[in-house]
Amino acid sequence: MSSNYGNQMTTISDVAREAKVSTATVSRVLNKSDKVRSITRDRVNAVIRKLNFIPNVNALGLQRKKTKTVGLIFPDASAYYFAEIIQGINRHLSQNDHQILISSAHDEAEEIKIVNGFVKGGRIDGLIMMMPSANGNNGFKIPLAYEIPEVFISCEINAPRATTILLDNYNAAREMVEHLSRLGHKRIAFIHGGEHNYDARERYRGYVDGRRICQADEDVNLEVVGNFTESSGFQATLELMKCKPQPTAIFAANDAMAIGAIEAARALKLRVPSDLAIVGFDDISSAAYMDPALTTVHVPLRRLGRLAAEALLKNLNTDSAERTTEKIIIPLQHVIRRSCGSEQTVKSESF
Amino acid sequence: MSSNYGNQMTTISDVAREAKVSTATVSRVLNKSDKVRSITRDRVNAVIRKLNFIPNVNALGLQRKKTKTVGLIFPDASAYYFAEIIQGINRHLSQNDHQILISSAHDEAEEIKIVNGFVKGGRIDGLIMMMPSANGNNGFKIPLAYEIPEVFISCEINAPRATTILLDNYNAAREMVEHLSRLGHKRIAFIHGGEHNYDARERYRGYVDGRRICQADEDVNLEVVGNFTESSGFQATLELMKCKPQPTAIFAANDAMAIGAIEAARALKLRVPSDLAIVGFDDISSAAYMDPALTTVHVPLRRLGRLAAEALLKNLNTDSAERTTEKIIIPLQHVIRRSCGSEQTVKSESF
DNA sequence: TCAAAATATGTAAGCGATTACATTTGAATA
DNA sequence: TATTCAAATGTAATCGCTTACATATTTTGA
Incomplete structure (x- = not known):
């Protein structure tokens, strides 16, 4: 039983002994201090290389209160989202020489516990949180009290001194409705992603406003709530098509539900897009390869991730006193393919 | 500039002072030692709760040589694979109260550097590696020298005292060929995933043997190399269909390439499955929703991840001396859908 | 050449925990 | 009540590193 690091860990003392200097000097060399004679520096560096010495992170963290580690918390759900952003x-x-400690949390209580452990345990220097289900008023307060830098992705907590990165869901959704309207649709249905999700709420808001702006039908029967899964999109579509008069277009709050909708249309012997136009949101990789190829909104998830990392590193x-409250909004672009029935901008998918 | 943990970190001394005991006693309470009087234990626990004390992980790591952290290395590539397994x-x-430190590596040199940093830096207690491109003979030696427990996923390093978890790619691929053969196919083409990938090589091996066993055509023109992407599947299919006589079935080494193949068939005005049967491997989530739904091999990635975690924790x-060399092979199941043209086992996709 | 100034290096305390060993406490026994 | 001994608690060293301060060495200038 038991075991330490297993094999011999080389420590700074080993290096010092071998190089015939004190640990302080080795430390200075490691930290690129300028007050080391170059001849000494070379000797120490040679030993460091020879012994393959790497400073112990725990000792560093204990001493410096910095671990070069960033915490990343995300909900269990959307694997695709998560994978791309991460x-x-x-x-x-x-x-930039930083490590990532990950953890997923199902609810906010769990989330708080994890963050608490990370921060008070001295594990991380900064935090990136993806929790679309959070909304400022449900008591998600604790993490904000910590004085490490924080970046929130896709959630509407108005965190002071933190960076929040949001997608411009609202405008993209509104413009999608306008696009469908320009194609002649008056009865444009919407499959909601669920009230508890920030992105979903914003997309819905864009849909509602777009519908009004375009003077399309404002029938509540044109709105059904799904949960971002294919099967919910399938069910929602069956539901929607019972509505009289039937919708001529369906806007799903994400691609997975749009795929379910297409499947449902097929089950109902409806042709997409001629009988029923269907559009999604996200531009997942298979969207371009489906039949018909899915018209959707492209969401640059990797870029989102990079922006989050940049903001955090900055x-x-x-010092917390110098930090500002920032909000970064990422504009979104449509990708017009076949499923909406528009021929105007069919981009040839470049194989 | 600068900043320590920001707000007051509560330390074990704070607790000791407040509870009027020594730090040793607090430590004993924390570690559930039985030699603390219950009245003292209660008093200390009350203070711990009151101050919201969480032991500093760096101090623990320094002292105990254990960080309750597991390293997870994966290649940059396959987001879907990665997301599910992770x-x-x-x-x-x-x-089980362990954290995960992640890092991705493009090549083995980078991988070795990362692992080296993790292990010698004292960051992790164990390691899970996903690196399908590794193969025992290309000098991937260094990580094996460390004495922390290791789990390798989908790679054929024969690591002593480590656990290796593999998919039963070979048998699943062979059986898929047999299935196609039973449906009457003689010219069964294969889109390879690339020589550098373990899973791909095994699937290819299963294809070759299956083809021979079934006495199907053993024409090298029926084999094309792709790279696991949709577009490579598309290109490969265009290539394959130039072959005379044309193949009547295509077996792609993964679903993404199968999707590309279906797209290519569509471009060539071939109907799937009547003109050309197409099958894949992986059972990605969209496989069930495509048109036609894709016949494929289901790969239980989450279970794979859980098995890896279990093996590591164990x-x-x-002690390294007591560890055994283990190899876990996960059997795989076919999912027969429409794209292979088989009507015998069409499972109703349960919405 | 020698003192003063500037530069390089060493010494030792401390970061926050654990733990061997020493000491104190209190219960049991005589 | 005094004595003994086990149980409870405290003291201090330690893990591997950084850094303020002390000391040693080199350089500079007269």
Whole structure:
């Protein structure tokens, strides 16, 4: 049983002994202090290389109160979202010599517990949180009290001295409705992603406003609530098509539900887009390969991740008093494909 | 500039002072030692709760040589794979009070550097590596020298005292060919995933053997190399269909390439499955929703992740001398849908 | 050449925990 | 009540590193 780091950890003392200097000097070399004679520096560096010495992170963290580690919290749900964003974050952080500690939380109580452990345990220097279900008024207060830099992705907490990164869901959704309207649709249905989700709420808001602006039908029967899964999109569509008069277009709050909607249309022997136009949101990778290819809104998830990482790094060496409250909004672009029935801008998918 | 943990970190001394005991006693309470009088224990616990004390992880790591952290290395590539597996790992580890430090590496040199930093830096207690491109003979030696427990996912390094978890790609691929053969196909083409990938090589091996067993055509023109992307599947299919006589079935080494193949068939005005049967491997979530729904092999990625986490945890408190070399092979199941043209087992996709 | 100034290096305390060992406490026994 | 001994608690060293301060060395200038 038990075991320490297993093999011999080389420590700074080993290096000092071998190089015939004190640990202080080794430390100065490691930290690129300028007050070391170059001949000494070379000797120490040679030993460091020879022994393959890497400073112990725990000792560093204990002493410096910095761990070069960033915490990343995300909900269990959307694997695709998560995977893409984390890829963006990861790339940028590792290029800047920082590590990522991850954890997923189902609810806010769990989230608070995790963040609490990370921060008070001295594990992390900064925090990136993805929690679309949070909304300022449900008591999500604790993490904000900590004085490490924080970046919130897609949630509407108005966190002072933190950075919030949001997608411009509202305008993209409104413009999508306008696009459908220009194609002649009057009865444009919407499959909601669920009240508890920030992105979903914003997309819905864009839909409602777009519908009004275009003077399309404002029938509440044209709105059904799904939960971002294919099967909910399928069910929602069956529901919507019972409505009289039937909708001629369906706008799903994400691509997965749009795929379910297409499947449902097929089950109902409706042709997409001629009988029923269907559009989504996200531009997942398969959207371009489906039949018909899905008209949707492109969401640059990796870029989102990179922006989050950049924002965090910027604040990592900043005293909390100097930090500002920032909100970054990412504009979104439509990708017009076949499923909306528009022929005007059919981009040839470049294989 | 600068900043420590920001707000007051409560330390064990704060607790000791407040509870009027020594830090040793607080430590004993924290570690559930039985030699603390219950009245003292209660008093200390009350203070711990009152001050919201959480032990500093760096101090713990320095002292105990254990960080309750597991390193997770994966290649940059396959987001879907990664996301699913990590979800499985994450769930199991967090239930068992362990954190995950992630990093992605493009090549093995980078990988070695990262692992080296993690291990010698004292950051992690164990390691899970996903690196399908590794193969025992290309000098991937260094991580194996460390004495922390290791789990390798989908790679064929024969690591002593480590656990390797593999998918039963070979048999699943062979059986898929047999299935196509039973449907009457003689010219079964294969889109390879690339020589550098373990899963791809195994699937190819299964294809070759299946083809021979079924006495299907053994024409090298029926084999094209792709790279696991949709577009490579598209290109590969255009290539394959130039072959005379044309293949009547295409087996793609993963679903993404199968999707590209279907797209290509569509471009060539071929109907799937009547003109050309197409099958994939992975069972990605959209496979069931495509048109036609994709016949494929289901790969239980989350379970794979959980198994990896379990295997690692099991070894975490085991001395390296007591560790055994283990190999876990996960059997795979086919999912027969429409794209292969089989009507015998069409499972109704349950919405 | 020698003192003063400037620069390089060493010494030792401390970061926040654990733990071997020493000491105190209190219950049991005579 | 005094004595003994086990149980409870405290003291201080330690983990690997940084850094203020002390000391040693080199450089500079007269």
